[in-house]
Amino acid sequence: MLKYANPTLFLGLVSRVWPWLAGLSALALAIGLWGAFFSAPPDYQQGQTVRIMYIHVPAAWLSMFCYAAMTASALGTLVWRHPLADAAQKAAAPIGAVFTFICLVTGSLWGKPMWGTWWVWDARLTSVLILFVIYLGLIALWRTIEDPSRAARAAAILTLVGVVNLPIIKFSVDWWNTLHQPASVFRLGGPTIAPSMLWPLLVMALAFTLIFTTLHLLATRNEILRRRVRRLSIQAAAAGHAPEAPAHRLTPTRVSS
Amino acid sequence: MKRTGPLAALFLREIRVARRIGGGGAMGVMFFLALVTIVPFAVGPDLNLLSRIGPAILWIAALLATLLGLDRLFQADHEDGSLDLLLSADTPLELVVLVKCLAHWTATGLPLVVAAPLFGFMLAQEPAAMAALAVSLLVGTPALAMIGAIGAALTVTLRRGGLLMAILILPLAIPILIFGVSAASAATSATTPFVTPFLILCALSLAALALAPFAAAAALRHMSE
Numbered sequence: 327m328l329k330y331a332n333p334t335l336f337l338g339l340v341s342r343v344w345p346w347l348a349g350l351s352a353l354a355l356a357i358g359l360w361g362a363f364f365s366a367p368p369d370y371q372q373g374q375t376v377r378i379m380y381i382h383v384p385a386a387w388l389s390m391f392c393y394a395a396m397t398a399s400a401l402g403t404l405v406w407r408h409p410l411a412d413a414a415q416k417a418a419a420p421i422g423a424v425f426t427f428i429c430l431v432t433g434s435l436w437g438k439p440m441w442g443t444w445w446v447w448d449a450r451l452t453s454v455l456i457l458f459v460i461y462l463g464l465i466a467l468w469r470t471i472e473d474p475s476r477a478a479r480a481a482a483i484l485t486l487v488g489v490v491n492l493p494i495i496k497f498s499v500d501w502w503n504t505l506h507q508p509a510s511v512f513r514l515g516g517p518t519i520a521p522s523m524l525w526p527l528l529v530m531a532l533a534f535t536l537i538f539t540t541l542h543l544l545a546t547r548n549e550i551l552r553r554r555v556r557r558l559s560i561q562a563a564a565a566g567h568a569p570e571a572p573a574h575r576l577t578p579t580r581v582s583s
Numbered sequence: 584m585k586r587t588g589p590l591a592a593l594f595l596r597e598i599r600v601a602r603r604i605g606g607g608g609a610m611g612v613m614f615f616l617a618l619v620t621i622v623p624f625a626v627g628p629d630l631n632l633l634s635r636i637g638p639a640i641l642w643i644a645a646l647l648a649t650l651l652g653l654d655r656l657f658q659a660d661h662e663d664g665s666l667d668l669l670l671s672a673d674t675p676l677e678l679v680v681l682v683k684c685l686a687h688w689t690a691t692g693l694p695l696v697v698a699a700p701l702f703g704f705m706l707a708q709e710p711a712a713m714a715a716l717a718v719s720l721l722v723g724t725p726a727l728a729m730i731g732a733i734g735a736a737l738t739v740t741l742r743r744g745g746l747l748m749a750i751l752i753l754p755l756a757i758p759i760l761i762f763g764v765s766a767a768s769a770a771t772s773a774t775t776p777f778v779t780p781f782l783i784l785c786a787l788s789l790a791a792l793a794l795a796p797f798a799a800a801a802a803l804r805h806m807s808e
Contacts, residue, residue, distance in 0.1 A: 459750075459754040467737065467751065
Protein backbone atom coordinates (compact mmCIF):
# COMPACT_ATOMS: atom_id res chain seq x y z
CA MET A 327 0.00 0.00 0.00
CA LEU A 328 2.75 2.41 0.98
CA LYS A 329 4.49 2.07 -2.36
CA TYR A 330 1.64 4.03 -3.96
CA ALA A 331 2.95 7.10 -2.15
CA ASN A 332 5.32 7.33 -5.10
CA PRO A 333 3.58 9.79 -7.48
CA THR A 334 4.34 7.75 -10.63
CA LEU A 335 3.00 4.52 -9.13
CA PHE A 336 0.05 6.48 -7.80
CA LEU A 337 -0.73 7.77 -11.30
CA GLY A 338 -0.64 4.20 -12.61
CA LEU A 339 -2.97 3.03 -9.84
CA VAL A 340 -5.41 5.87 -10.50
CA SER A 341 -5.58 5.18 -14.23
CA ARG A 342 -6.39 1.53 -13.47
CA VAL A 343 -8.99 1.99 -10.72
CA TRP A 344 -10.86 5.16 -11.61
CA PRO A 345 -13.18 3.65 -14.28
CA TRP A 346 -14.24 0.97 -11.77
CA LEU A 347 -14.79 3.54 -9.05
CA ALA A 348 -16.79 5.75 -11.41
CA GLY A 349 -18.94 2.79 -12.46
CA LEU A 350 -19.54 1.76 -8.86
CA SER A 351 -20.45 5.34 -7.96
CA ALA A 352 -22.99 5.52 -10.78
CA LEU A 353 -24.48 2.17 -9.74
CA ALA A 354 -24.71 3.08 -6.05
CA LEU A 355 -26.17 6.48 -6.93
CA ALA A 356 -28.79 4.85 -9.18
CA ILE A 357 -29.84 2.36 -6.48
CA GLY A 358 -29.78 5.04 -3.81
CA LEU A 359 -31.86 7.50 -5.84
CA TRP A 360 -34.37 4.80 -6.74
CA GLY A 361 -34.61 3.88 -3.05
CA ALA A 362 -34.92 7.50 -2.03
CA PHE A 363 -37.57 8.53 -4.54
CA PHE A 364 -39.64 5.37 -5.11
CA SER A 365 -38.99 2.74 -2.47
CA ALA A 366 -38.79 4.74 0.75
CA PRO A 367 -42.17 5.77 2.21
CA PRO A 368 -43.04 9.43 2.80
CA ASP A 369 -42.65 10.52 6.40
CA TYR A 370 -45.82 10.52 8.51
CA GLN A 371 -45.10 14.09 9.64
CA GLN A 372 -42.98 15.61 6.90
CA GLY A 373 -44.61 14.00 3.84
CA GLN A 374 -42.60 14.01 0.65
CA THR A 375 -40.12 16.68 1.78
CA VAL A 376 -38.32 14.04 3.83
CA ARG A 377 -36.73 12.90 0.57
CA ILE A 378 -34.43 15.93 0.74
CA MET A 379 -32.74 14.04 3.57
CA TYR A 380 -31.26 11.51 1.12
CA ILE A 381 -29.17 14.29 -0.45
CA HIS A 382 -28.73 16.53 2.57
CA VAL A 383 -27.45 14.05 5.14
CA PRO A 384 -24.84 12.30 2.93
CA ALA A 385 -23.59 15.71 1.74
CA ALA A 386 -23.22 16.80 5.36
CA TRP A 387 -21.31 13.62 6.25
CA LEU A 388 -19.04 14.03 3.24
CA SER A 389 -18.37 17.69 4.01
CA MET A 390 -16.88 16.57 7.32
CA PHE A 391 -15.26 13.41 5.95
CA CYS A 392 -13.50 15.50 3.32
CA TYR A 393 -12.15 17.84 5.98
CA ALA A 394 -10.92 14.84 7.97
CA ALA A 395 -9.16 13.54 4.83
CA MET A 396 -7.60 16.98 4.36
CA THR A 397 -6.42 16.91 7.97
CA ALA A 398 -4.72 13.55 7.40
CA SER A 399 -3.06 14.94 4.26
CA ALA A 400 -2.03 18.05 6.18
CA LEU A 401 -0.22 15.84 8.69
CA GLY A 402 1.46 14.09 5.76
CA THR A 403 2.55 17.46 4.42
CA LEU A 404 3.91 18.79 7.70
CA VAL A 405 5.42 15.63 9.18
CA TRP A 406 6.73 13.76 6.14
CA ARG A 407 6.75 16.65 3.61
CA HIS A 408 5.26 14.28 1.11
CA PRO A 409 4.40 15.80 -2.30
CA LEU A 410 1.49 13.40 -2.77
CA ALA A 411 0.00 14.62 0.51
CA ASP A 412 0.31 18.21 -0.79
CA ALA A 413 -1.55 17.31 -3.97
CA ALA A 414 -4.23 15.32 -2.12
CA GLN A 415 -4.79 18.18 0.30
CA LYS A 416 -5.11 20.75 -2.47
CA ALA A 417 -7.45 18.53 -4.49
CA ALA A 418 -9.78 17.90 -1.54
CA ALA A 419 -10.56 21.54 -0.69
CA PRO A 420 -12.83 22.45 -3.65
CA ILE A 421 -14.63 19.08 -3.45
CA GLY A 422 -15.28 19.56 0.24
CA ALA A 423 -16.49 23.10 -0.39
CA VAL A 424 -19.00 21.81 -2.95
CA PHE A 425 -20.33 19.12 -0.59
CA THR A 426 -20.69 21.72 2.16
CA PHE A 427 -22.49 24.02 -0.28
CA ILE A 428 -24.88 21.21 -1.30
CA CYS A 429 -25.50 20.50 2.38
CA LEU A 430 -26.28 24.16 3.10
CA VAL A 431 -28.54 24.61 0.07
CA THR A 432 -30.55 21.42 0.57
CA GLY A 433 -30.81 22.17 4.28
CA SER A 434 -32.17 25.59 3.43
CA LEU A 435 -34.70 24.09 1.00
CA TRP A 436 -35.75 21.59 3.67
CA GLY A 437 -35.92 24.25 6.37
CA LYS A 438 -38.42 26.42 4.50
CA PRO A 439 -41.34 23.91 4.55
CA MET A 440 -40.40 22.34 7.91
CA TRP A 441 -39.28 25.25 10.08
CA GLY A 442 -40.90 28.04 8.05
CA THR A 443 -37.60 29.78 7.38
CA TRP A 444 -34.74 29.44 4.93
CA TRP A 445 -32.09 30.05 7.54
CA VAL A 446 -31.77 30.22 11.31
CA TRP A 447 -28.62 31.15 13.20
CA ASP A 448 -28.51 28.04 15.32
CA ALA A 449 -25.37 26.18 16.29
CA ARG A 450 -25.46 23.40 13.69
CA LEU A 451 -26.20 25.68 10.73
CA THR A 452 -23.70 28.29 11.85
CA SER A 453 -20.88 25.80 12.41
CA VAL A 454 -21.44 24.26 8.95
CA LEU A 455 -21.40 27.76 7.46
CA ILE A 456 -18.08 28.36 9.24
CA LEU A 457 -16.79 25.11 7.71
CA PHE A 458 -17.77 26.46 4.29
CA VAL A 459 -15.95 29.74 4.93
CA ILE A 460 -12.86 27.82 6.11
CA TYR A 461 -12.91 25.80 2.88
CA LEU A 462 -13.09 29.03 0.87
CA GLY A 463 -10.26 30.53 2.90
CA LEU A 464 -8.11 27.45 2.22
CA ILE A 465 -8.82 27.65 -1.51
CA ALA A 466 -7.93 31.36 -1.45
CA LEU A 467 -4.69 30.57 0.40
CA TRP A 468 -3.78 27.89 -2.15
CA ARG A 469 -4.35 30.34 -4.98
CA THR A 470 -2.50 33.24 -3.41
CA ILE A 471 0.84 31.64 -2.51
CA GLU A 472 2.74 30.97 -5.72
CA ASP A 473 5.26 28.35 -4.60
CA PRO A 474 3.34 25.03 -4.34
CA SER A 475 5.23 23.46 -1.46
CA ARG A 476 5.07 26.64 0.61
CA ALA A 477 1.36 26.97 -0.16
CA ALA A 478 0.91 23.35 0.92
CA ARG A 479 2.51 23.96 4.29
CA ALA A 480 0.53 27.16 4.88
CA ALA A 481 -2.72 25.40 3.99
CA ALA A 482 -1.76 22.43 6.19
CA ILE A 483 -1.30 24.64 9.24
CA LEU A 484 -4.62 26.40 8.61
CA THR A 485 -6.32 23.02 8.09
CA LEU A 486 -5.03 21.78 11.44
CA VAL A 487 -6.17 24.97 13.17
CA GLY A 488 -9.63 24.72 11.58
CA VAL A 489 -10.13 21.10 12.63
CA VAL A 490 -11.49 22.34 15.99
CA ASN A 491 -14.67 23.08 14.04
CA LEU A 492 -15.37 19.38 13.28
CA PRO A 493 -16.32 18.27 16.83
CA ILE A 494 -18.29 21.50 17.21
CA ILE A 495 -20.36 20.57 14.14
CA LYS A 496 -20.82 16.98 15.30
CA PHE A 497 -21.85 17.78 18.87
CA SER A 498 -23.55 21.15 18.29
CA VAL A 499 -26.95 19.46 18.36
CA ASP A 500 -26.18 17.93 21.77
CA TRP A 501 -24.48 20.91 23.38
CA TRP A 502 -27.00 23.57 22.43
CA ASN A 503 -30.78 23.65 22.10
CA THR A 504 -31.06 23.89 18.36
CA LEU A 505 -33.83 23.80 15.82
CA HIS A 506 -31.83 21.16 13.96
CA GLN A 507 -32.70 17.63 15.04
CA PRO A 508 -30.13 15.56 16.96
CA ALA A 509 -28.21 12.64 15.48
CA SER A 510 -30.48 9.76 14.48
CA VAL A 511 -28.15 7.33 12.68
CA PHE A 512 -24.76 7.26 14.40
CA ARG A 513 -25.77 7.25 18.04
CA LEU A 514 -25.43 5.03 21.09
CA GLY A 515 -28.25 2.52 21.21
CA GLY A 516 -28.66 2.20 17.44
CA PRO A 517 -30.38 4.34 14.82
CA THR A 518 -33.83 5.79 15.54
CA ILE A 519 -34.77 5.84 11.88
CA ALA A 520 -37.05 3.22 10.24
CA PRO A 521 -35.19 0.51 8.25
CA SER A 522 -37.19 1.29 5.08
CA MET A 523 -35.77 4.82 5.20
CA LEU A 524 -32.38 3.86 6.57
CA TRP A 525 -31.17 1.65 3.72
CA PRO A 526 -31.60 4.24 0.93
CA LEU A 527 -29.83 6.73 3.17
CA LEU A 528 -26.88 4.40 3.72
CA VAL A 529 -26.70 3.55 0.00
CA MET A 530 -26.72 7.27 -0.81
CA ALA A 531 -23.96 7.80 1.75
CA LEU A 532 -21.95 5.03 0.07
CA ALA A 533 -22.60 6.58 -3.35
CA PHE A 534 -21.46 10.02 -2.15
CA THR A 535 -18.33 8.49 -0.61
CA LEU A 536 -17.55 6.70 -3.88
CA ILE A 537 -18.12 9.92 -5.85
CA PHE A 538 -15.84 11.75 -3.48
CA THR A 539 -13.14 9.06 -3.80
CA THR A 540 -13.33 9.10 -7.60
CA LEU A 541 -13.25 12.89 -7.85
CA HIS A 542 -10.50 13.15 -5.27
CA LEU A 543 -8.27 10.60 -6.99
CA LEU A 544 -8.75 12.30 -10.36
CA ALA A 545 -8.21 15.78 -8.92
CA THR A 546 -5.05 14.58 -7.17
CA ARG A 547 -3.84 13.10 -10.46
CA ASN A 548 -4.52 16.41 -12.24
CA GLU A 549 -2.65 18.27 -9.53
CA ILE A 550 0.41 16.02 -9.92
CA LEU A 551 0.32 16.48 -13.70
CA ARG A 552 -0.12 20.24 -13.28
CA ARG A 553 2.98 20.33 -11.10
CA ARG A 554 4.98 18.41 -13.66
CA VAL A 555 3.91 20.83 -16.38
CA ARG A 556 4.86 23.72 -14.12
CA ARG A 557 8.31 22.24 -13.45
CA LEU A 558 8.88 21.54 -17.16
CA SER A 559 7.84 25.06 -18.15
CA ILE A 560 10.19 26.53 -15.52
CA GLN A 561 13.02 24.39 -16.89
CA ALA A 562 12.15 25.42 -20.44
CA ALA A 563 12.08 29.07 -19.44
CA ALA A 564 15.41 28.74 -17.66
CA ALA A 565 16.94 27.00 -20.67
CA GLY A 566 15.49 29.55 -23.09
CA HIS A 567 16.66 32.66 -21.32
CA ALA A 568 19.94 31.68 -19.78
CA PRO A 569 22.52 31.20 -22.53
CA GLU A 570 24.79 28.96 -20.47
CA ALA A 571 22.04 26.42 -19.87
CA PRO A 572 22.51 23.33 -22.03
CA ALA A 573 19.84 23.40 -24.73
CA HIS A 574 20.11 19.70 -25.56
CA ARG A 575 18.56 18.77 -22.22
CA LEU A 576 15.12 19.62 -23.53
CA THR A 577 15.58 18.44 -27.13
CA PRO A 578 17.81 15.39 -26.77
CA THR A 579 16.83 13.84 -30.12
CA ARG A 580 18.04 16.71 -32.21
CA VAL A 581 21.56 16.89 -30.79
CA SER A 582 23.86 15.30 -33.34
CA SER A 583 27.42 16.45 -32.78
CA MET B 584 23.43 50.47 29.77
CA LYS B 585 20.88 48.40 31.60
CA ARG B 586 20.68 44.81 30.42
CA THR B 587 17.28 43.31 29.81
CA GLY B 588 16.22 39.83 28.83
CA PRO B 589 15.66 39.20 25.12
CA LEU B 590 11.90 38.91 25.49
CA ALA B 591 11.60 42.08 27.56
CA ALA B 592 13.79 43.87 25.02
CA LEU B 593 11.58 42.61 22.20
CA PHE B 594 8.46 43.76 24.02
CA LEU B 595 9.88 47.25 24.55
CA ARG B 596 11.01 47.42 20.92
CA GLU B 597 7.55 46.45 19.67
CA ILE B 598 5.90 49.08 21.86
CA ARG B 599 8.38 51.70 20.69
CA VAL B 600 7.84 50.82 17.03
CA ALA B 601 4.06 50.86 17.52
CA ARG B 602 4.25 54.30 19.16
CA ARG B 603 6.40 55.85 16.45
CA ILE B 604 4.68 54.35 13.43
CA GLY B 605 0.97 54.97 13.26
CA GLY B 606 0.60 56.57 16.67
CA GLY B 607 0.16 53.27 18.54
CA GLY B 608 -3.06 53.05 20.51
CA ALA B 609 -4.39 56.43 19.40
CA MET B 610 -4.92 55.22 15.84
CA GLY B 611 -6.94 52.20 16.98
CA VAL B 612 -9.09 54.33 19.27
CA MET B 613 -9.71 56.83 16.46
CA PHE B 614 -10.77 53.96 14.20
CA PHE B 615 -13.06 52.71 16.99
CA LEU B 616 -14.54 56.22 17.33
CA ALA B 617 -15.10 56.47 13.57
CA LEU B 618 -16.91 53.11 13.51
CA VAL B 619 -19.09 53.95 16.50
CA THR B 620 -19.92 57.31 14.93
CA ILE B 621 -21.16 55.91 11.65
CA VAL B 622 -23.38 53.23 13.21
CA PRO B 623 -26.19 55.59 14.35
CA PHE B 624 -26.28 57.00 10.81
CA ALA B 625 -26.75 53.51 9.44
CA VAL B 626 -29.34 52.14 11.91
CA GLY B 627 -30.95 55.41 12.97
CA PRO B 628 -30.46 57.36 16.23
CA ASP B 629 -33.09 55.41 18.20
CA LEU B 630 -31.58 55.12 21.69
CA ASN B 631 -33.51 51.95 22.63
CA LEU B 632 -32.23 50.16 19.57
CA LEU B 633 -28.70 51.45 20.10
CA SER B 634 -28.64 50.34 23.72
CA ARG B 635 -29.77 46.88 22.64
CA ILE B 636 -27.22 46.41 19.85
CA GLY B 637 -24.48 48.49 21.50
CA PRO B 638 -22.41 45.56 22.84
CA ALA B 639 -22.48 43.90 19.43
CA ILE B 640 -21.36 47.10 17.69
CA LEU B 641 -18.50 47.63 20.13
CA TRP B 642 -17.37 44.00 19.78
CA ILE B 643 -17.38 44.16 15.97
CA ALA B 644 -15.49 47.46 16.17
CA ALA B 645 -12.94 45.80 18.48
CA LEU B 646 -12.59 42.87 16.07
CA LEU B 647 -11.97 45.17 13.10
CA ALA B 648 -9.63 47.39 15.10
CA THR B 649 -7.59 44.31 16.08
CA LEU B 650 -7.26 43.39 12.40
CA LEU B 651 -5.95 46.90 11.80
CA GLY B 652 -2.20 46.67 11.46
CA LEU B 653 -2.13 42.98 12.26
CA ASP B 654 -0.93 42.12 8.75
CA ARG B 655 2.23 44.11 9.55
CA LEU B 656 2.85 42.10 12.73
CA PHE B 657 5.48 39.87 11.11
CA GLN B 658 5.64 41.38 7.63
CA ALA B 659 7.69 44.43 8.61
CA ASP B 660 10.21 42.14 10.33
CA HIS B 661 10.24 39.86 7.31
CA GLU B 662 11.03 42.77 4.99
CA ASP B 663 13.87 44.32 7.00
CA GLY B 664 15.39 40.94 7.86
CA SER B 665 14.88 41.03 11.62
CA LEU B 666 12.55 38.05 11.33
CA ASP B 667 15.53 35.95 10.19
CA LEU B 668 17.38 37.03 13.33
CA LEU B 669 14.38 36.08 15.48
CA LEU B 670 14.17 32.72 13.70
CA SER B 671 17.84 31.90 14.26
CA ALA B 672 17.90 33.18 17.85
CA ASP B 673 18.17 30.91 20.89
CA THR B 674 14.90 32.25 22.30
CA PRO B 675 12.05 29.90 21.28
CA LEU B 676 10.06 31.34 18.41
CA GLU B 677 6.81 30.47 20.19
CA LEU B 678 7.71 32.86 23.01
CA VAL B 679 8.74 35.51 20.49
CA VAL B 680 5.34 35.20 18.84
CA LEU B 681 3.60 35.41 22.20
CA VAL B 682 5.55 38.53 23.20
CA LYS B 683 4.92 40.21 19.85
CA CYS B 684 1.20 39.50 20.20
CA LEU B 685 1.11 40.83 23.73
CA ALA B 686 2.88 43.97 22.57
CA HIS B 687 0.41 44.33 19.70
CA TRP B 688 -2.45 43.88 22.13
CA THR B 689 -0.97 46.42 24.56
CA ALA B 690 -0.67 48.93 21.74
CA THR B 691 -4.08 48.38 20.11
CA GLY B 692 -6.32 46.20 22.30
CA LEU B 693 -5.76 47.72 25.72
CA PRO B 694 -6.57 51.31 24.62
CA LEU B 695 -9.84 49.98 23.20
CA VAL B 696 -10.73 48.33 26.50
CA VAL B 697 -10.01 51.59 28.32
CA ALA B 698 -11.97 53.64 25.80
CA ALA B 699 -14.91 51.24 25.50
CA PRO B 700 -16.91 52.70 28.46
CA LEU B 701 -16.69 56.15 26.86
CA PHE B 702 -18.11 54.80 23.63
CA GLY B 703 -20.72 53.01 25.70
CA PHE B 704 -22.16 56.42 26.59
CA MET B 705 -22.57 57.24 22.91
CA LEU B 706 -24.52 54.00 22.41
CA ALA B 707 -26.80 54.54 25.43
CA GLN B 708 -25.40 51.72 27.55
CA GLU B 709 -26.32 51.23 31.22
CA PRO B 710 -23.40 51.51 33.68
CA ALA B 711 -23.65 47.78 34.50
CA ALA B 712 -23.59 46.92 30.81
CA MET B 713 -20.55 49.14 30.30
CA ALA B 714 -18.63 47.38 33.05
CA ALA B 715 -19.53 43.98 31.60
CA LEU B 716 -18.55 45.16 28.15
CA ALA B 717 -15.17 46.44 29.29
CA VAL B 718 -14.43 43.24 31.19
CA SER B 719 -15.47 41.01 28.28
CA LEU B 720 -13.30 43.05 25.91
CA LEU B 721 -10.38 42.86 28.33
CA VAL B 722 -10.63 39.08 28.41
CA GLY B 723 -11.56 38.51 24.77
CA THR B 724 -9.30 40.81 22.75
CA PRO B 725 -6.04 38.93 23.58
CA ALA B 726 -7.61 35.84 21.99
CA LEU B 727 -8.41 37.90 18.87
CA ALA B 728 -4.79 39.04 18.69
CA MET B 729 -3.50 35.47 19.14
CA ILE B 730 -5.75 34.03 16.43
CA GLY B 731 -4.85 36.97 14.23
CA ALA B 732 -1.18 36.10 14.67
CA ILE B 733 -1.79 32.74 12.95
CA GLY B 734 -3.24 34.55 9.93
CA ALA B 735 -0.45 37.12 10.00
CA ALA B 736 2.18 34.37 10.05
CA LEU B 737 0.53 32.46 7.19
CA THR B 738 0.44 35.55 4.96
CA VAL B 739 3.84 36.91 6.00
CA THR B 740 5.43 36.60 2.56
CA LEU B 741 2.47 37.95 0.61
CA ARG B 742 2.68 41.56 -0.47
CA ARG B 743 -1.03 42.20 -0.11
CA GLY B 744 -1.95 39.64 2.51
CA GLY B 745 -4.24 41.82 4.62
CA LEU B 746 -7.48 40.87 2.90
CA LEU B 747 -6.63 37.17 2.75
CA MET B 748 -5.65 37.29 6.42
CA ALA B 749 -9.07 38.69 7.31
CA ILE B 750 -10.78 35.91 5.32
CA LEU B 751 -8.69 33.26 7.06
CA ILE B 752 -9.12 34.39 10.65
CA LEU B 753 -12.63 35.86 10.80
CA PRO B 754 -14.34 32.41 10.83
CA LEU B 755 -11.99 31.34 13.63
CA ALA B 756 -12.86 34.47 15.61
CA ILE B 757 -16.60 33.73 15.59
CA PRO B 758 -16.68 31.76 18.90
CA ILE B 759 -14.96 34.64 20.69
CA LEU B 760 -17.45 37.08 19.18
CA ILE B 761 -20.41 34.89 20.22
CA PHE B 762 -19.39 34.51 23.85
CA GLY B 763 -18.01 38.03 24.12
CA VAL B 764 -21.23 39.61 22.94
CA SER B 765 -23.42 37.30 25.01
CA ALA B 766 -21.37 38.07 28.14
CA ALA B 767 -21.54 41.79 27.44
CA SER B 768 -25.27 41.85 26.78
CA ALA B 769 -26.12 39.44 29.63
CA ALA B 770 -25.42 42.16 32.18
CA THR B 771 -28.60 44.05 31.26
CA SER B 772 -30.94 41.15 30.50
CA ALA B 773 -32.57 39.25 33.33
CA THR B 774 -32.84 35.92 31.52
CA THR B 775 -29.24 34.97 30.83
CA PRO B 776 -26.45 34.86 33.41
CA PHE B 777 -23.24 36.82 32.90
CA VAL B 778 -20.89 34.25 34.39
CA THR B 779 -21.46 31.31 32.02
CA PRO B 780 -20.51 32.98 28.71
CA PHE B 781 -17.82 34.96 30.52
CA LEU B 782 -16.11 31.80 31.81
CA ILE B 783 -16.26 30.23 28.35
CA LEU B 784 -14.73 33.43 26.95
CA CYS B 785 -11.92 33.16 29.53
CA ALA B 786 -11.36 29.53 28.52
CA LEU B 787 -11.21 30.42 24.83
CA SER B 788 -8.76 33.19 25.55
CA LEU B 789 -6.49 30.98 27.66
CA ALA B 790 -6.59 28.20 25.05
CA ALA B 791 -5.69 30.70 22.31
CA LEU B 792 -2.81 32.07 24.42
CA ALA B 793 -1.50 28.56 24.99
CA LEU B 794 -1.96 27.04 21.52
CA ALA B 795 -1.88 29.82 18.91
CA PRO B 796 1.84 30.63 19.40
CA PHE B 797 2.71 27.10 18.29
CA ALA B 798 0.62 27.36 15.12
CA ALA B 799 1.92 30.85 14.31
CA ALA B 800 5.54 29.87 14.98
CA ALA B 801 5.20 26.77 12.79
CA ALA B 802 3.72 28.93 10.04
CA LEU B 803 6.57 31.45 10.34
CA ARG B 804 9.20 28.69 10.12
CA HIS B 805 7.60 27.14 7.05
CA MET B 806 6.86 30.41 5.30
CA SER B 807 10.30 31.98 5.62
CA GLU B 808 12.33 29.00 4.45
